[in-house]
Structure formats: structure tokens, C-alpha cells
Amino acid sequence: MSRLLVTGGAGFIGSNFVHYVLANTDHTVTVLDKLTYAGNLASLDGLPEDRFTFVKGDIQDAALVDSLVAETDAIVHYAAESHNDNSLNDPRPFLDTNIIGTYTLLEAARKHDKRFHHISTDEVYGDLELDDPNRFTESTPYNPSSPYSSTKAGSDLLVRAWVRSFGVKATISNCSNNYGPYQHVEKFIPRQITNVLRGERPKLYGSGENVRDWIHANDHSSAVLTILDKGEIGETYLIGADGEKNNKEVVELILTQLGQPADAYDHVIDRPGHDLRYAIDSTRLRTELGWTPQFSDFEAGLRDTIEWYRDNEAWWAPQKDATEARYKEQGQ
Known part of the structure; x- marks a missing residue:
């Protein structure tokens, strides 16, 4: 999997992943990003031109997505509308990007038989009481509470369905709140x-x-790379740093x-x-795949x-x- 297509790679978590990959592996990276207000080309400054390509475009553009997926080894899908307040003001962009955009990418991965990793959030599980001794695990039922988290839950379920129905080689990760550069x-x-x-x-x-259960974006990036390398197809892994x-x-x-x-x-x-x-309870990621946060x-x-x-x-x-x-x- 030396050629990665990273959707939403000019956004906060995606750009941190691109920097991390190019600094710590020999992969090449193509970023596909629509450059909405949350995407910033300046977040991708200074990357090696021989291993990095930027494409401005929408993940709902089936023809563009198809052409890019055909030329890659794996898709890492970060692109999402992700701000809760914005989803309360106008839910429609969240449906377009998080549901239709994910569907478009899955269809391209299915057609070209490519590895697919879907980035999701712990917010699909709803919330816990402040004194609840439990944490979210991979078996926690979904209980989203906003247009944002409900569309992310819907996109997770699409990925699971495309694995089971069509044999798409996909994994999912649900991560806790990220912090770090480029946010x-x-x-x-x-x-x-x-x-x-x-x-x-x-x-x-x-x-x-x-x-909130905070995790540094670099630790999220290293976890995603670990799942790409060692994760079991069709499985979900929770990413957290006990923060x-x-x-x-x-x-x-x-x-x-x-x-x-x-x-x-x-x-x-x-x-x-x-x-x-x-x-987040990230025990499975740590014990089965050997990941630890920095x-x-x-x-x-x-x-x-x-x-x-x-x-x-x-x-x-x-x-x-x-x-x-x-x-x-x-x-x-």
C-alpha cells in the first residue's frame, strides 16, 4: 500500500496524517479536498513534491473519485463535515458529504478492489453520564445526538454494509476528540x-x-497507519489516549x-x-495491533x-x- 489517497487531507486531522505519513514512511500521498472553510492549503506547505500531490475536488464527484481510486493502493477517508454547531444551523451539507460522499468513495473502492479505511468519531455512540464507570467499546450501541454525529453513524453503517454485501476491504476507526497543529x-x-x-x-x-477524551493528532495518525498495516478487514477499532x-x-x-x-x-x-x-476504551487496538500513544x-x-x-x-x-x-x- 505505497500509494495513499487521503480525502479531506487539507483539514485538521487529515493534514496531520499527511505530514505524519510523509515523515515516517516511504508512501506517496494524493490529497483530495474540496477546500471548504475548514480546508487550508497552507496546512500542506513544505511537503516533498516528489511524494505528494494535491487535487481540489468533491468526494461526491464520482468521475473524479473513480479516476483517483484507480491509481491508488488504499483510500484513507477523513473528509467530513464535522462541526456540531454548524450541523445544528444547517444539517444538509452533513448529509451530502458524510453520507453521499462516503457512498461515492465506497463504490469506487468496490469497483477497483482497493483497501479502504474510514475515519469516524466517538460521537456516534452518544454520551455517557459524568459518573458512569464505563467507556465506549467497539460493541457500544450507536446513539448519535446531532446531525453531525448521526450522519457519521450513517457513514459507518454504509462501510459495514459494503464490506458484508460487496466484499469491500474496509476497516473503521472511531476516535476521541483530537487536538494539535492545524486545527x-x-x-x-x-x-x-x-x-x-x-x-x-x-x-x-x-x-x-x-x-472529552483528548488525543493528540499525531497519535491518531500513528493509530490509523497501524490499522492500515495490521487491522482485520471488516473490523472497527477505537482510538483513544486516556485523556x-x-x-x-x-x-x-x-x-x-x-x-x-x-x-x-x-x-x-x-x-x-x-x-x-x-x-474511549482502546484496549483492542493496543492489545491486538500493538499500538501505543506518544x-x-x-x-x-x-x-x-x-x-x-x-x-x-x-x-x-x-x-x-x-x-x-x-x-x-x-x-x-
Whole structure:
């Protein structure tokens, strides 16, 4: 599998995967990305031209997808509409990209008999109570709560059906919340970091008790490569780094790591239907495939991420004003 087609490779998690692959393997990579607001060509700067190709296009474009899949060994499908708030404002793009786009890719993988890996989210499982001792596993029933998570659940089920019905050589991974370089400033961690770097106060949804299971994007990337190499066709693997923190703890860590008082933030209205807690049990990935995360210490990974945003203001500054204006309109 030396030739990889990476959909959504100009987005946050996809671009981190492309950088990771080109730095740690001898694979070549073609990125297919529509370059919506969440895709940024600057996230792919500096990659080796002899091993990297960029194609601007839509994963719903069957002819384009067919031509690219025919020339690759494996498809790694990151492309997705992924922001919960946006899905509440306008669900339709989530149906188009996450359902129809995935279907289009699966049909091309089926036609050309190519390996397919589908990137999904822990949000398909719904949420857990704050005091629930359990975590999500591969057998947890799906219980999505937003247009975003329901369309990702639908895309997962399409992949499973194409494996069983048509023999597509696919695997799925459901990952917990990612953080790291190249993440759009609309997302929770980079929004708070860039607020502090600009001398503004971070914003905390509601009481800040909502818990997320954080994983550094590099660890997500290494897990996906492991699944591509060793994963069993038709199986699902959960990716997590035991990084459970509530939003209040994360904001306070960002402030203290940037030399500010831990309470120097503002409370804003909570988002509708805000899931309480996500928690991943990645035992199967670790025991069966031998994967381990590099950033097992969330504070160390957060420090690494803060330094990246401090050093790369030219990357995030063009997005910042419009993002904050939109949040202000929503009271957030």
C-alpha cells in the first residue's frame, strides 16, 4: 500500500496524517479536498513534491473519485463535515458529504478492489453520564445526538454494509476528540489558545463540566497507519489516549501554561444538546495491533500544541476575526 489517497487531507486531522505519513514512511500521498472553510492549503506547505500531490475536488464527484481510486493502493477517508454547531444551523451539507460522499468513495473502492479505511468519531455512540464507570467499546450501541454525529453513524453503517454485501476491504476507526497543529480556530482548544495569545479571555460553554477524551493528532495518525498495516478487514477499532478532561480543566490548563490566572475566562451559553461525556476504551487496538500513544500525558501534548499556535499566527490569524464574529452572534 505505497500509494495513499487521503480525502479531506487539507483539514485538521487529515493534514496531520499527511505530514505524519510523509515523515515516517516511504508512501506517496494524493490529497483530495474540496477546500471548504475548514480546508487550508497552507496546512500542506513544505511537503516533498516528489511524494505528494494535491487535487481540489468533491468526494461526491464520482468521475473524479473513480479516476483517483484507480491509481491508488488504499483510500484513507477523513473528509467530513464535522462541526456540531454548524450541523445544528444547517444539517444538509452533513448529509451530502458524510453520507453521499462516503457512498461515492465506497463504490469506487468496490469497483477497483482497493483497501479502504474510514475515519469516524466517538460521537456516534452518544454520551455517557459524568459518573458512569464505563467507556465506549467497539460493541457500544450507536446513539448519535446531532446531525453531525448521526450522519457519521450513517457513514459507518454504509462501510459495514459494503464490506458484508460487496466484499469491500474496509476497516473503521472511531476516535476521541483530537487536538494539535492545524486545527481551525472555531474548535474548542485552538479557540481558547488563540484568544489568550491575542490578549482576550477564553470562552467556556455553560458550567464547563462536559468531559472529552483528548488525543493528540499525531497519535491518531500513528493509530490509523497501524490499522492500515495490521487491522482485520471488516473490523472497527477505537482510538483513544486516556485523556479525559472536562472543558473547565482544559481552559484552566491553557491559561496557566500561558502564564495567566486559571480563572481568567468568561462563561457563555451552552450549545444545544451538548453531550456530557465521551470516553474511549482502546484496549483492542493496543492489545491486538500493538499500538501505543506518544502523548499519554495530556499536559505535555497541550504544551506542544500551544507552542505550535504561538509560532504559527500567520496560519490561524486569517480565520480568527470571522470565527469570533460568528460566535458573538450566537452568544458564545
